[in-house]
Amino acid sequence: MILVTGATGFVGQALVRHLVSRRRPLRLLLRPGGKPFRLPKGVAIDVAVCDLGDERALAAALRGVTHVVHLIGAERESSRASFERVDVRATRALAEAAAKAKVQRFVYLSHLGADRASAFPLLKAKGIAEALIMNSGVPYTIIRSAVAYGPGDQFVTGLATLLRRTPGIFLMPGDGSMLMQPIWIGDLVEALDIALTYPPLENQVVSIGGPEYLSLRQMVDVLMTALHLKRWIIHMPLGNLKILALILDQWRGFPMPIYWLDYLSTDRTTSLENLPRIFGIIPARFHQQIGFLSGLKKSSPERLGVQEA
Structure with missing residues (x-):
């Protein structure tokens, strides 16, 4: 049995669909009062509604579980995020409970630069x-991922939304030269699946x-071409842009969590060989997989949102 946290988010929904297609036994850990989640039809999936601070409920949710994929994070809440509560305390509680439950592998999705x-x-x-995971005693695999993109993502869809919302101009963070290594959501969830059972990845980051x-800048150019948009690029210091984003975020007007601006403070890359060498995955190129953005051309900005990471 695989327990998945953060199943209502962008990566979580894609992972659940992937695991269901592979007929893996699943249990989804949902928090009380969380956003609604539509379960796949005709598929047997356990659901445990549990606050990660409730030790007894957590132990019950882990009963019969052999593997955990931990995806929850607070960044989707943008300026209202509580990293101490969601990313730190909740992770500590889940990892310690998983160790007590003798879980065979605890897979955690992190970020490049963590x-x-x-x-x-x-x-x-x-x-x-x-x-906290490494010190909990549970066998683990930590995946530090580059920015993931796909239908419902935060970063690429957020950039596309910004391009549409600012007629004539686009405020480019810094000089736009920071390097990224965008990973297609299908490749990411395949890697998470492999990490659950691949022996060489035990206790590895x-x-x-x-x-x-x-x-x-190259990513923005690709997006403008895909969306048939022309924008005058105005370069703005990251600090100034973050202040502007904070102001807009108070009215929920900024289309991506403000913490992505921190992510852009430096290059966020790793070896190009890791995905094919370690996981046997030939990753998709960025320009080949952004067709999902075509629907944005007909959508009003008010309908364009972000989902949990």
Whole structure:
């Protein structure tokens, strides 16, 4: 039995669909009062409604579970995020409970750049969560992923939304030269699935990304071409743009969590060989997989939202 947390989010929904297609026995851990989740029809999936701070309920949710995929994070809440509660305390509770339950593998999805000494709240929280898992005694695999994209993602869909919402101009963070390594959601969930049982990955931290390094400017150019848009690029210092994003976010007007701006503070890449060498996956190229954005051309900005990571 595989327990999945964060199943209502972007990666979680894609992973659940993937595991269901592979006929894996699943249990979804949903928090009380969380957003609605539509279960796949005709498929037997257990659901445990549980607060990760409830030790007894957590032990019950882990009964019969052999593997855990931990996906929840607070970044989707943007300026209202509580990393201490969601990323740190909840991860500690789940990892310790999984160790007591003799879970065979605990797979955690982290970010490139995660470091408990980081100056950025999101990356610091991810680094602390990684350390808690490694010290819990549960066999683990930590996947530090580059930015993932696909239908319902936060970053690429957010960029596309910004391009549509600002007629004539686009505010480019910094000089746009920071390098990224976008990974297609299908490749990411395949890697998470492999990490559940692949022996060489036990008690390992692995960094993965897509098959190419792209600057933010190159990604924006690809998106403008795909959306048939022309925008005048105005470069703005990251600090100034973050202040603007914070102001807009108070009215829920910024189409992506503000912590993505921290992610853009430096290059976020890893070896191009990791995904094919470690997982046997030939990753998809960015320009080949952004057809899902074509629907944005006919959608009003008000209908374009983000989903849980």
